[in-house]
Amino acid sequence: LKINLRNGARNKTSPLLHGLFFEDINHSGDGGIYAELIRNRAFQGSDDVTGGTKDLVGYRPIGNGVKLELDITQPLSDALRYSLKVTVPANATGEVGFLNEGWWGINVQPYTYNASLYVKPHMPSFKPASTISGLTFSLRSNLTDEVFVSKEVPFPPNISAYRYTHLQTTLTPPKAAPNSNNTFAVTWNGTAAAGQTFFFNLISLFPPTYKDRPNGLRKDLAEVLEGIKPKFLRFPGGNNLEGLSVDTRWDWKKTIGPLVDRPGRPGNWGYWNTDGLGYLEYLLWCEDMNIEPLLTVYAGYSLDASGAHPAHTVPPEELDYFIQDAIDQLEYAMGDVTTKWGALRAQHGHPEPFSIKFVEIGNEDWFSDSYAWRFPRFLEALKKAYPDITYISSQAVEENPTKQNITIPPGNMWDLHHYQTPQFYKDNFNYFDNWQEINGYPNVTIFVGEYSVLSRDRPGGVDWVNGEGRFAYPPMIAAIGEAIFALAMERNPHVVKLSSYAPLFQNWNAYQWTPNFIAFSANPKDLVLSTSYYQQKLFSEYYGAETLTVENKNGDFNPLWWGATISEDQSRIFLKIVNSEKDRKTVKVELDKAIRSANATVLRHRDEYAFNFIGNSTIVPRAQKVDRPRGRKVEFVAEGWSVNVLELRV
Ligand code: AHR
Numbered sequence: 001l002k003i004n005l006r007n008g009a010r011n012k013t014s015p016l017l018h019g020l021f022f023e024d025i026n027h028s029g030d031g032g033i034y035a036e037l038i039r040n041r042a043f044q045g046s047d048d049v050t051g052g053t054k055d056l057v058g059y060r061p062i063g064n065g066v067k068l069e070l071d072i073t074q075p076l077s078d079a080l081r082y083s084l085k086v087t088v089p090a091n092a093t094g095e096v097g098f099l100n101e102g103w104w105g106i107n108v109q110p111y112t113y114n115a116s117l118y119v120k121p122h123m124p125s126f127k128p129a130s131t132i133s134g135l136t137f138s139l140r141s142n143l144t145d146e147v148f149v150s151k152e153v154p155f156p157p158n159i160s161a162y163r164y165t166h167l168q169t170t171l172t173p174p175k176a177a178p179n180s181n182n183t184f185a186v187t188w189n190g191t192a193a194a195g196q197t198f199f200f201n202l203i204s205l206f207p208p209t210y211k212d213r214p215n216g217l218r219k220d221l222a223e224v225l226e227g228i229k230p231k232f233l234r235f236p237g238g239n240n241l242e243g244l245s246v247d248t249r250w251d252w253k254k255t256i257g258p259l260v261d262r263p264g265r266p267g268n269w270g271y272w273n274t275d276g277l278g279y280l281e282y283l284l285w286c287e288d289m290n291i292e293p294l295l296t297v298y299a300g301y302s303l304d305a306s307g308a309h310p311a312h313t314v315p316p317e318e319l320d321y322f323i324q325d326a327i328d329q330l331e332y333a334m335g336d337v338t339t340k341w342g343a344l345r346a347q348h349g350h351p352e353p354f355s356i357k358f359v360e361i362g363n364e365d366w367f368s369d370s371y372a373w374r375f376p377r378f379l380e381a382l383k384k385a386y387p388d389i390t391y392i393s394s395q396a397v398e399e400n401p402t403k404q405n406i407t408i409p410p411g412n413m414w415d416l417h418h419y420q421t422p423q424f425y426k427d428n429f430n431y432f433d434n435w436q437e438i439n440g441y442p443n444v445t446i447f448v449g450e451y452s453v454l455s456r457d458r459p460g461g462v463d464w465v466n467g468e469g470r471f472a473y474p475p476m477i478a479a480i481g482e483a484i485f486a487l488a489m490e491r492n493p494h495v496v497k498l499s500s501y502a503p504l505f506q507n508w509n510a511y512q513w514t515p516n517f518i519a520f521s522a523n524p525k526d527l528v529l530s531t532s533y534y535q536q537k538l539f540s541e542y543y544g545a546e547t548l549t550v551e552n553k554n555g556d557f558n559p560l561w562w563g564a565t566i567s568e569d570q571s572r573i574f575l576k577i578v579n580s581e582k583d584r585k586t587v588k589v590e591l592d593k594a595i596r597s598a599n600a601t602v603l604r605h606r607d608e609y610a611f612n613f614i615g616n617s618t619i620v621p622r623a624q625k626v627d628r629p630r631g632r633k634v635e636f637v638a639e640g641w642s643v644n645v646l647e648l649r650v
Pocket of ligand 1: 237239305363417513
């Protein structure tokens, strides 16, 4: 491979190429990166969201005869209508109360946790003078009942049976629990409270969060995201933006403000979304990671990917309501405090406006047949209100030739999604080359908003119906396919500006989609970074500021794939080489300048189907020895099934 430094054409790499796409799927939000440790904290229900049933999933009574029931007569707020009713039997003695098992466990460490709840004694039975003086909050083992920390939280003197009282405290266990099979318990004296009834709501427990944000993100998960040096965050979906129906769309106005005012919604992925991770929290996520927000706005089309509910399009005469809603949404983020929605943001604790540079109109609208009239109406109105934003179309020419094509005006982008086989990415290595010219799209650029290797190679490609060949976890061959596609993007920086793997997270205990980038459970030891994760980490770490041309005298791409970039200060060349078959290949590299040193970082495995798993995450980038460069030349061995970055200092 001959890399041209002096004479070859160069292009500036896209500064934002690698980013994140997040939606609440696979319990990636509730039970995932949203750090709340209490499952079903406001009794909004669990997994059968579409059946509309509310339940007490996650809760168990403590004490003989103690009864837990779901109650609708004592709402905490308009948004949180169901409560937990705890009835203490007349003959109670000892400890009574309830516990919550968390999101399949609670990670107990010697941290300071913020615990809180709303409580309301029941009127006829409550005797303020003679009864209990408070509640005890504790963290305990679910296996042995060992108590790791416990604290009495007194009732305020004005506790009343006519309104909820907010109790809050901190809990600091002196040591870590041996495992994450732990619970959060709320108990009190059964003898003193015999025969009484209490109502509870919004029961919450937060560990220290990423950047110490109240109501923030789970630290370890946010930190591994930082590890791939992302440049943007696309949110909140995905299908989860669209809703199972128009009314259950991700309605940003219901995701802001105090948690007591957030009703949540039945998410698109089969479980209730609390919306504790709401619009402002997403913006703060971007601020804390110093990345660009890429907002997808609801564009009048709702789709249930499972097909259980019919897709629904807002009729033309109703669309303006949703367009105005998107404009309000942008004002909430970007308006100053003199604007209506900017003032509300300030009231929510963030007077400083955010900046949003990218807005996507809808999600995967190639499924709809109405985008041809919805997209231009949104685009025109949004552009008028916010002319500096780059707008992204979620449908374009090619995907659905039976439906109307969209005209994407110059200056805007097209989001394309690929869940594919390794072969697809090889076949489409040239896809972005001269894309604008070939498709007659001058100055339209591409956002690869969702991509991954979903399945092994098989005739006919991905089997969406039976899932034959679909990966459970990203194996080495997935990282190879994605690396090939990333090279295809990297070498076309004037076409592809942004890209993000999907989906991002998988909770080991409940998920709807495979494969995923990062898997986790309540136990931090279960965190698994996939081969795909490490491929992206490698590519973003060794990104480079300009692309370099690389000539190969010995044939074309396949089974080797490559691309080269140079660092901003012109001192380091990053030659990325992917070997997509099992035999090792010796690569002779030549520069038109002397090479001072060479080193290599390599992700590989001898088995293309090997993957990282709990307790066995061995496929990680490793340094590989490179022979000393001789003048302008160096030799490198690309092992079978490998993703390699050769760093050449000049
Ligand atoms: O990433 C999972 C789903 O795949 C997204 O919600 C949707 O946009 C795509 O079809």
